[in-house]
Amino acid sequence: xxxxxxxxxxxxxxxxxxxxxxxxxxxxxxxxxxxxxxxxxxxxxxxxxxxxxxxxxxxxxxxxxxxxxxxxxxxxxxxxxxxxxxxxxxxxxxxxxxxxxxxxxxxxxxxxxxxxxxxxxxxxxxxxxxxxxxxxxxxxxxxxxxxxxxxxxxxxxxxxxxxxxxxxxxxxxxxxxxxxxxxxxxxxxxxxxxxxxxxxxxxxxxxxxxxxxxxxxxxxxxxxxxxxxxxxxxxxxxxxxxxxxxxxxxxxxxxxxxxxxxxxxxxxxxxxxxxxxxxxxxxxxxxxxxxxxxxxxxxxxxxxxxxxxxxxxxxxxxxxxxxxxxxxxxxxxxxxxxxxxxxxxxxxxxxxxxxxxxxxxxxxxxxxxxxxxxxxxxxxxxxxxxxxxxxxxxxxxxxxxxxxxxxxxxxxxxxxxxxxxxxxxxxx
Numbered sequence: 001x002x003x004x005x006x007x008x009x010x011x012x013x014x015x016x017x018x019x020x021x022x023x024x025x026x027x028x029x030x031x032x033x034x035x036x037x038x039x040x041x042x043x044x045x046x047x048x049x050x051x052x053x054x055x056x057x058x059x060x061x062x063x064x065x066x067x068x069x070x071x072x073x074x075x076x077x078x079x080x081x082x083x084x085x086x087x088x089x090x091x092x093x094x095x096x097x098x099x100x101x102x103x104x105x106x107x108x109x110x111x112x113x114x115x116x117x118x119x120x121x122x123x124x125x126x127x128x129x130x131x132x133x134x135x136x137x138x139x140x141x142x143x144x145x146x147x148x149x150x151x152x153x154x155x156x157x158x159x160x161x162x163x164x165x166x167x168x169x170x171x172x173x174x175x176x177x178x179x180x181x182x183x184x185x186x187x188x189x190x191x192x193x194x195x196x197x198x199x200x201x202x203x204x205x206x207x208x209x210x211x212x213x214x215x216x217x218x219x220x221x222x223x224x225x226x227x228x229x230x231x232x233x234x235x236x237x238x239x240x241x242x243x244x245x246x247x248x249x250x251x252x253x254x255x256x257x258x259x260x261x262x263x264x265x266x267x268x269x270x271x272x273x274x275x276x277x278x279x280x281x282x283x284x285x286x287x288x289x290x291x292x293x294x295x296x297x298x299x300x301x302x303x304x305x306x307x308x309x310x311x312x313x314x315x316x317x318x319x320x321x322x323x324x325x326x327x328x329x330x331x332x333x334x335x336x337x338x339x340x341x342x343x344x345x346x347x348x349x350x351x352x353x354x355x356x357x358x359x360x361x362x363x364x365x366x367x368x369x370x371x372x373x374x375x376x377x378x379x380x381x382x383x384x385x386x387x388x389x390x391x392x393x394x395x396x397x398x399x400x401x402x403x404x405x406x407x408x409x410x411x412x413x414x415x416x417x418x419x420x421x422x423x424x425x426x427x428x
Contacts, residue, residue, distance in 0.1 A: 037100050038070050039140035039171060039241065043214035053208045053243055054169050062132055063167060065124060069099040069139025093123050100141050103149035106159040110379075117159055127164035130250055134164035140171035140215060140241065147180060151197050154248060155265045157258065165248040171210055171241040175233050178319050180204070184275070186319040188342050190233055193272035197265065199346035200256075203247050204323050205308055206316055209240040236318050255328045255350065260357060266371045267353045275342025279335065279352070286367040287359055294335050294355070301331040304347055328354040 041047060071081065078094075085092045097105070097120045105116040127134045153159035160166065180198045184191045198204075256264055271282060280291040304324040311322055330347040332339065344352065356362065 037141065037143035037146075039142060039215045039217075040070075041140070041214070042216045043211075046210060046214040049208070049210070050169075050171075050243060054245075057167075057169070057245060061136065061167060063134070063136050065135040067099070067124075067135050067137045067166075069137065069141065095120055099137075099139065100143045100146050102160055103145050103152070106149065106153070110158070117162065121160075121163050124163045129161070129165060129248065129253060131164060133167040133247060135166050137166045137168040137170075139168075142173045142176070144176055147176060147198070148194060150246075151194065151201060154201050154252075155197075155261045157261070161248060165250065168246045169207075169243070170246060171215070171243050174237045174240065174242055174317060175230070177206070177242045177244060178233055178236065178317060181320045181323075183319075183321050183345060184342050186233070188275040189230065190319070191275065191342065193269045196268055196272070196344075196346045196349050199321075199323075200264075200326060200350050201248060201252060203245075203249055203307055205245045205311065206320060207243040207245060209237065210243050212239050212241055215241065233319065242317060249326060252326065255326060256354070260353075262375065263357065263367075263371055264350070264353050266374060267356065267367075268349060270370070271341045275340060277341050278337065279339050279341055279344075280337050282341070283356065286365045287356070287361045290356075290359065290361075291337070293359075294352075297331055299329065299331070301333070302327040302329040304330055326350065 041050075081094050085094050097116075099120075102117065102120075105120065108114055109116050109118075125134050149159055150161075153161045178186070179190055179192075180195060181204055182191050182195055271277060271279075280294055283290050283294070304327060307323045307325060313322065316322065324347070327347050328350050330345075330351050332344055332348045332352070341349070356367075362368070
């Protein structure tokens with residue numbers, strides 16, 4: 001089954017020098033971005049490349065419902081979509097919403113008990129998490145908050161995955177994908193709590209590199225910034241987007257019951273405030289004297305296996321890891337008093353939480369009270385993405401992976417302000 005047979009529609013944008021360029025608004029070609037939240041395909045051959053790349057997955061899927069994220073850049077093209085709907089009224093639905101900003105709608109629903117997300121997804125078949133995916137999702141997205149919402153949707157059982165799992169085929173900027181799929185080899189600046197949670201909750205696979213020049217809006221030329229803490233990641237394949245497959249793990253609730261999802265989320269977030277935190281001293285603050293239980297293990301550790309045996313490590317993006325099976329019995333080898341939370345892989349962190357959750361002291365521990373207090377604050381917060389601040393956080397984590405130059409500019413302005421204040425103090 002080809003992509004063209006299951007997608008609702010794909011508008012093939014053209015470049016400015018094309019004979020069809022006069023069909024498009026001038027501003028679509030003139031405005032350049034670093035990493036915009038939305039991307040649009042701008043080349044017919046790229047469509048064929050994507051079609052061929054995902055063909056093996058399409059032949060295996062049983063899902064016959066497809067969603068295209070934001071198929072048009074502006075209202076200028078809406079009449080064409082409605083014409084397409086008129087041709088196939090029972091098969092094609094046009095929704096006036098931004099899937100990339102679904103996290104905002106989810107938050108608004110939580111604030112006023114609205115039904116915005118439910119209305120957007122109302123035409124999808126509803127399925128349980130352990131069943132086949134309810135839909136195939138296609139799109140190109142550079143919004144970091146979108147991926148945070150994917151994690152939160154499973155943890156808090158709302159938002160996009162309320163109707164069941166979705167099998168997603170996305171074109172993603174390299175820094176975001178590397179951030180989500182890396183291990184601690186890349187360093188603690190990139191390997192964070194969201195990296196662990198994403199790898200626990202989702203299967204992921206790198207499929208192909210897509211030339212960035214074949215997408216609109218156009219991209220500003222990449223210029224590495226000297227001294228940037230994200231330089232080594234920002235400099236990886238800036239001329240490409242990564243075509244990837246992402247789908248929630250079907251068996252995850254067998255590893256972590258639904259009622260433990262929020263405790264797991266808090267356990268990971270809180271302990272990764274600094275990935276340099278030592279595991280045993282930290283956990284003994286919640287359960288005094290638990291250290292020997294972690295050092296002396298009588299249970300065998302389960303070995304993880306690559307989820308895609310045909311995947312070649314050489315072809316993976318730098319710092320990205322292979323997706324493996326997930327286990328709550330994958331113990332960290334030779335844990336001692338100096339072992340840090342940043343030493344753990346996603347499965348080892350899940351295993352550590354599972355141990356912690358089974359201890360008889362858990363229900364009366366300070367951890368439970370702290371969790372409840374945090375969830376109450378989250379209910380009253382003005383943003384679904386209220387974060388537990390991690391060590392070395394950048395001023396704005398979203399822009400760090402979407403538009404790093406903005407962050408660096410702000411940093412430079414801060415230094416200039418401090419310098420001016422110092423000069424003023426000296427002169428006085």
